[in-house]
Amino acid sequence: MASPIGPELERLIQLLARLPGLGPRSARRAALHLIKKREALLEPLADATRVVSERVVVCSACGSVDTRDPCTICCDPKRDPSILIVVEDVSDLWALERAGVLNARYHVLGGVLSPLDGVGPDDLNLGRLVERAATGVSEVVIALNATVDGQTTAHYITDLLQHLPVKITRLAHGVPVGGELDYLDEGTLVAAMRQRTAL
Amino acid sequence: MASPIGPELERLIQLLARLPGLGPRSARRAALHLIKKREALLEPLADATRVVSERVVVCSACGSVDTRDPCTICCDPKRDPSILIVVEDVSDLWALERAGVLNARYHVLGGVLSPLDGVGPDDLNLGRLVERAATGVSEVVIALNATVDGQTTAHYITDLLQHLPVKITRLAHGVPVGGELDYLDEGTLVAAMRQRTAL
Numbered sequence: 001m002a003s004p005i006g007p008e009l010e011r012l013i014q015l016l017a018r019l020p021g022l023g024p025r026s027a028r029r030a031a032l033h034l035i036k037k038r039e040a041l042l043e044p045l046a047d048a049t050r051v052v053s054e055r056v057v058v059c060s061a062c063g064s065v066d067t068r069d070p071c072t073i074c075c076d077p078k079r080d081p082s083i084l085i086v087v088e089d090v091s092d093l094w095a096l097e098r099a100g101v102l103n104a105r106y107h108v109l110g111g112v113l114s115p116l117d118g119v120g121p122d123d124l125n126l127g128r129l130v131e132r133a134a135t136g137v138s139e140v141v142i143a144l145n146a147t148v149d150g151q152t153t154a155h156y157i158t159d160l161l162q163h164l165p166v167k168i169t170r171l172a173h174g175v176p177v178g179g180e181l182d183y184l185d186e187g188t189l190v191a192a193m194r195q196r197t198a199l
Numbered sequence: 200m201a202s203p204i205g206p207e208l209e210r211l212i213q214l215l216a217r218l219p220g221l222g223p224r225s226a227r228r229a230a231l232h233l234i235k236k237r238e239a240l241l242e243p244l245a246d247a248t249r250v251v252s253e254r255v256v257v258c259s260a261c262g263s264v265d266t267r268d269p270c271t272i273c274c275d276p277k278r279d280p281s282i283l284i285v286v287e288d289v290s291d292l293w294a295l296e297r298a299g300v301l302n303a304r305y306h307v308l309g310g311v312l313s314p315l316d317g318v319g320p321d322d323l324n325l326g327r328l329v330e331r332a333a334t335g336v337s338e339v340v341i342a343l344n345a346t347v348d349g350q351t352t353a354h355y356i357t358d359l360l361q362h363l364p365v366k367i368t369r370l371a372h373g374v375p376v377g378g379e380l381d382y383l384d385e386g387t388l389v390a391a392m393r394q395r396t397a398l
Binding site for chain 1: 206208214217218225227228231237240241243245247252255266289290293
């Protein structure tokens with residue numbers, strides 16, 4: 001039986017289905033939703049995807065994505081230029097920014113060392129990190145995931161920056177805010193107890 | 200703290216978050232995914248949304264959506280023109296087409312009667328249904344959801360077409376293929392037993 005929908009619509013559904021979080025079924029729903037809200041959603045989305053696809057660039061300083069290079073954060077004069085926060089991916093940068101955690105600049109590695117996946121030091125944005133850390137930076141905060149690969153990469157970076165006069169720190173381990181002790185693993189509890197703070 | 204991402208990217212994320220199945224978090228993931236696959240995904244999606252937003256139309260015959268009017272199905276000479284399948288929404292039409300269930304034409308109501316939600320007969324594509332059923336159609340299959348509103352609408356349509364020489368049928372109730380009796384409601388079991396068929 002021939003496809004009940006034209007090739008243009010079919011193509012839109014196929015592309016939507018490749019977004020993370022959407023599958024074939026939800027892509028069809030999304031496509032119908034877009035068509036029903038043509039002026040409020042479909043046309044703006046067509047414009048927004050076009051604009052982003054034409055203008056988005058990787059920041060040559062920090063490796064983040066933005067529509068300008070250097071990116072908004074690297075250009076922001078209110079940011080403390082002496083602190084550099086090292087993250088694995090742009091999504092981690094966005095997460096820290098949402099938390100409004102530290103008014104500093106970032107360095108996006110674009111991954112973590114992972115011998116099993118064939119990711120070595122040359123695949124990461126490390127050379128630029130050493131350059132940046134050597135010029136006017138007093139602290140490098142390593143904000144990588146608390147996974148084996150993340151921690152391996154943290155140690156690698158520590159060695160890499162050893163010769164520079166910078167303080168190297170990492171995010172604290174401990175009980176998540178709102179978390180219940182009963183549900184936490186032993187490693188987290190040990191770390192939280194070791195680094196207990198005065199009330 | 201200023202937004203860490205440019206307004207264009209922010210806008211794309213906001214629009215993606217309005218798709219069914221995506222929320223703010225998954226929209227951010229989707230946007231980053233799009234940017235990382237710019238040539239393979241973002242640019243084609245920009246084109247596809249543009250093309251669909253410019254070309255998609257509601258079929259003046261059946262009420263489906265397509266990039267041509269009358270739509271691909273209404274124009275298909277291989278379809279049996281004497282059978283009309285009445286569905287609530289385009290998504291139901293697509294579902295029946297995927298099942299390759301009956302090589303006939305469709306009529307999309309655009310909803311079902313729902314007094315509580317203020318949906319009356321004038322809000323549905325019913326006038327055109329009567330016109331179509333009166334010209335060369337011998338059977339109208341009512342393929343609406345087996346909900347209260349769906350069944351109310353089915354009865355309303357039956358009354359509406361009473362004066363025409365057409366056979367009016369509806370989808371069978373019964374045990375879903377692969378379904379287990381233990382998990383089915385009593386209404387379904389009663390219907391399945393009443394309409395039992397010879398082996």
